[in-house]
Amino acid sequence: MGSEPPxxxxxxxxxxxxxxxxxxxxxxxxxxxxxxxxxxKADAYGLGMEPVSKALAQAGCRIFFVASLDEGIxxxxxxxxxxxxxxxxxxxxxxxxxxxAFGLSPVLNDPGQFEDWALVASxxxxxxxxxxxxxGMARLGFSLREFDAFIARxxxxxxxxxxxxxxxxxxxxxxxxQNDEQKQRFTAARARFPxxxxxxxxxxxxxxxxxxxxxxxxxxxxxxxxxxxxxNSNPMRPVARLKARIVQVREVDRGARVGYGAAHLMAxxxxxxxxxxxxxxxxxxxxxxxxxARIGGKRVPVIGRISMDLSTFDVxxxxxSLARPGAFIDLLDEEYGVDRAAADAGTIGYEILTALGRRxxxxxxxxxx
Amino acid sequence: MGSEPPxxxxxxxxxxxxxxxxxxxxxxxxxxxxxxxxxxKADAYGLGMEPVSKALAQAGCRIFFVASLDEGIxxxxxxxxxxxxxxxxxxxxxxxxxxxAFGLSPVLNDPGQFEDWALVASxxxxxxxxxxxxxGMARLGFSLREFDAFIARxxxxxxxxxxxxxxxxxxxxxxxxQNDEQKQRFTAARARFPxxxxxxxxxxxxxxxxxxxxxxxxxxxxxxxxxxxxxNSNPMRPVARLKARIVQVREVDRGARVGYGAAHLMAxxxxxxxxxxxxxxxxxxxxxxxxxARIGGKRVPVIGRISMDLSTFDVxxxxxSLARPGAFIDLLDEEYGVDRAAADAGTIGYEILTALGRRxxxxxxxxxx
Numbered sequence: 001m002g003s004e005p006p007x008x009x010x011x012x013x014x015x016x017x018x019x020x021x022x023x024x025x026x027x028x029x030x031x032x033x034x035x036x037x038x039x040x041k042a043d044a045y046g047l048g049m050e051p052v053s054k055a056l057a058q059a060g061c062r063i064f065f066v067a068s069l070d071e072g073i074x075x076x077x078x079x080x081x082x083x084x085x086x087x088x089x090x091x092x093x094x095x096x097x098x099x100x101a102f103g104l105s106p107v108l109n110d111p112g113q114f115e116d117w118a119l120v121a122s123x124x125x126x127x128x129x130x131x132x133x134x135x136g137m138a139r140l141g142f143s144l145r146e147f148d149a150f151i152a153r154x155x156x157x158x159x160x161x162x163x164x165x166x167x168x169x170x171x172x173x174x175x176x177x178q179n180d181e182q183k184q185r186f187t188a189a190r191a192r193f194p195x196x197x198x199x200x201x202x203x204x205x206x207x208x209x210x211x212x213x214x215x216x217x218x219x220x221x222x223x224x225x226x227x228x229x230x231x232n233s234n235p236m237r238p239v240a241r242l243k244a245r246i247v248q249v250r251e252v253d254r255g256a257r258v259g260y261g262a263a264h265l266m267a268x269x270x271x272x273x274x275x276x277x278x279x280x281x282x283x284x285x286x287x288x289x290x291x292x293a294r295i296g297g298k299r300v301p302v303i304g305r306i307s308m309d310l311s312t313f314d315v316x317x318x319x320x321s322l323a324r325p326g327a328f329i330d331l332l333d334e335e336y337g338v339d340r341a342a343a344d345a346g347t348i349g350y351e352i353l354t355a356l357g358r359r360x361x362x363x364x365x366x367x368x369x
Numbered sequence: 370m371g372s373e374p375p376x377x378x379x380x381x382x383x384x385x386x387x388x389x390x391x392x393x394x395x396x397x398x399x400x401x402x403x404x405x406x407x408x409x410k411a412d413a414y415g416l417g418m419e420p421v422s423k424a425l426a427q428a429g430c431r432i433f434f435v436a437s438l439d440e441g442i443x444x445x446x447x448x449x450x451x452x453x454x455x456x457x458x459x460x461x462x463x464x465x466x467x468x469x470a471f472g473l474s475p476v477l478n479d480p481g482q483f484e485d486w487a488l489v490a491s492x493x494x495x496x497x498x499x500x501x502x503x504x505g506m507a508r509l510g511f512s513l514r515e516f517d518a519f520i521a522r523x524x525x526x527x528x529x530x531x532x533x534x535x536x537x538x539x540x541x542x543x544x545x546x547q548n549d550e551q552k553q554r555f556t557a558a559r560a561r562f563p564x565x566x567x568x569x570x571x572x573x574x575x576x577x578x579x580x581x582x583x584x585x586x587x588x589x590x591x592x593x594x595x596x597x598x599x600x601n602s603n604p605m606r607p608v609a610r611l612k613a614r615i616v617q618v619r620e621v622d623r624g625a626r627v628g629y630g631a632a633h634l635m636a637x638x639x640x641x642x643x644x645x646x647x648x649x650x651x652x653x654x655x656x657x658x659x660x661x662a663r664i665g666g667k668r669v670p671v672i673g674r675i676s677m678d679l680s681t682f683d684v685x686x687x688x689x690s691l692a693r694p695g696a697f698i699d700l701l702d703e704e705y706g707v708d709r710a711a712a713d714a715g716t717i718g719y720e721i722l723t724a725l726g727r728r729x730x731x732x733x734x735x736x737x738x
């Protein structure tokens with residue numbers, strides 16, 4: 001399982017495809033009898049659309065969601081039909097006819113996209129589209145006014161539909177009143193698309209309860225180990241582990257200034273390890289000064305500012321045989337996952353994942369493709 | 370020059386290689402008679418090491434710096450010798466003999482790297498190394514104590530050297546006393562390496578004055594349009610322009626909540642444009658709520674939280690013929706460059722650049738390779 005990284009790999013991103021598959025299966029079990037899709041946009045949240053989608057397909061996933069037409073085309077090249085691929089952003093002007101050409105189902109987000117699509121919906125290869133109603137997010141999707149006009153004109157019956165979807169704005173906060181409001185609007189509106197697969201919940205929505213599941217759920221973040229129930233313990237298996245090699249270890253005196261801007265003052269003498277990871281690898285600069293890493297399970301704080309290619313940690317309390325050039329320092333592990341890293345960086349686990357950089361040596365484990 | 374992006378490109382990153390070449394020439398002129406290298410680590414600060422390094426080589430650059438061995442190998446495949454390539458992080462344990470194999474000059478950052486290198490320094494293909502003295506950054510480089518011991522043991526005469534370098538911690542702040550302290554330490558120490566190219570200044574250091582130039586300057590950020598003199602007007606030409614297509618335009622009522630967490634409340638009715646760019650593209654989530662973009666030169670603020678694939682802007686004040694699906698919204702342009710974006714996102718222009726994502730359609734202009 002996995003392989004040893006080359007000695008020249010400065011930082012190693014270890015991705016557990018088995019954990020992704022297991023996360024998908026546990027979400028599918030939780031949502032059943034609703035069907036379970038998988039969201040693999042943004043290069044499968046930074047983890048690699050190709051290996052991730054193959055592991056998910058082998059686990060049993062038959063419907064994938066991506067954001068853009070380009071992502072849909074790339075995914076289609078990996079998975080022949082009958083694997084279904086839906087494109088959240090729908091057809092940009094001038095692109096509708098590319099959807100049939102690649103066997104992609106567009107999400108139609110407004111009357112303009114519907115009109116563009118109507119011109120090609122009967123083309124060879126055209127698959128039924130998904131209708132997107134905005135129930136309170138005010139991002140993509142038909143407004144309630146546009147929806148009423150659409151229904152009044154009888155357009156919902158003008159073509160077959162693959163799905164009727166909406167998206168929750170506050171599902172990460174189970175107590176937020178907008179969840180129930182959106183669900184009620186969605187329930188009322190879906191009656192106008194009675195024969196059609198209804199889908200409201202993404203990762204967090206699945207955990208709001210059975211009445212949010214409808215016919216299809218669409219997890220993304222939870223597949224990749226992000227906690228879909230903030231405040232509660234994480235029911236998902238961790239997926240991404242990240243470690244960086246120590247380039248140099250240095251002794252510093254009391255009163256020494258460390259890093260850019262001389263931002264850190266050593267209050268006592270100490271030993272610093274400089275590791276081959278920085279914001280140029282997507283390890284956020286905002287991780288300084290709250291961030292930390294671990295060596296042999298022992299916490300080592302970030303010292304001074306994270307720079308483009310290097311980060312500095314205080315390893316004074318670590319056995320020097322562990323904190324030495326060439327040894328690894330753990331940035332993401334079982335104990336300190338994407339959600340804790342995100343809290344220290346002032347963002348969300350989703351952004352920690354999508355920022356994962358290209359310089360990492362990547363190891364994929366837990367799946368034989 | 371350049372080409373029209375395909376209609377399906379959601380966001381377009383336009384990189385002016387001519388401006389990079391011109392920035393290099395103006396820095397080289399400013400630093401002359403010191404020689405001018407170029408730093409192209411982190412994929413040339415996110416802009417693409419291959420096209421950027423080719424444009425710089427054609428402009429006359431003969432010495433490139435990268436961070437890691439892997440980057441050095443990739444760059445060597447693009448540029449045969451006598452183009453010189455130096456690797457800042459030096460040899461990680463077990464990798465020293467790869468430097469001669471690829472014609473790379475290591476920077477030696479501590480006694481351990483020196484010992485590793487001494488074993489291969491006389492190998493076929495081995496090029497002289499660069500000695501890195503830490504003069505006050507406390508990141509990579511020999512400490513002053515290690516340096517004194519190194520000199521006392523006569524090791525500075527044990528092999529030929531390509532360079533003697535250090536790095537300034539506070540060069541972005543011309544009034545910081547540490548600049549002069551580091552320069553004085555550097556000046557004193559370089560006397561021990563008299564026949565060797567001395568180099569202290571990166572982008573900001575070049576603007577601290579002639580006595581910071583020594584024999585070689587090593588600009589990175591300034592080549593790519595980052596202001597090397599914060600507080601003063603930017604002497605560099607802008608390099609990166611970024612624009613994203615509008616996917617949908619929607620009317621929203623007073624009192625409507627917008628985006629994740631229902632974080633934005635509309636104080637009056639308005640019109641919103643949802644554009645195909647988000648933190649999954651490296652457009653930082655921290656850009657909400659201060660960030661903005663422009664349509665036809667008119668400022669349009671970010672509304673609510675930036676999401677993975679989409680950002681929402683208030684276009685109420687923009688002519689609807691400009692703010693329509695398929696039209697572009699400008700995220701980085703002449704007026705609002707990487708430094709202003711960084712200020713709104715709470716980071717530095719360097720991180721705005723290195724985070725630039727893979728989903729962008731990239732247009733390179735201003736250079737015929």
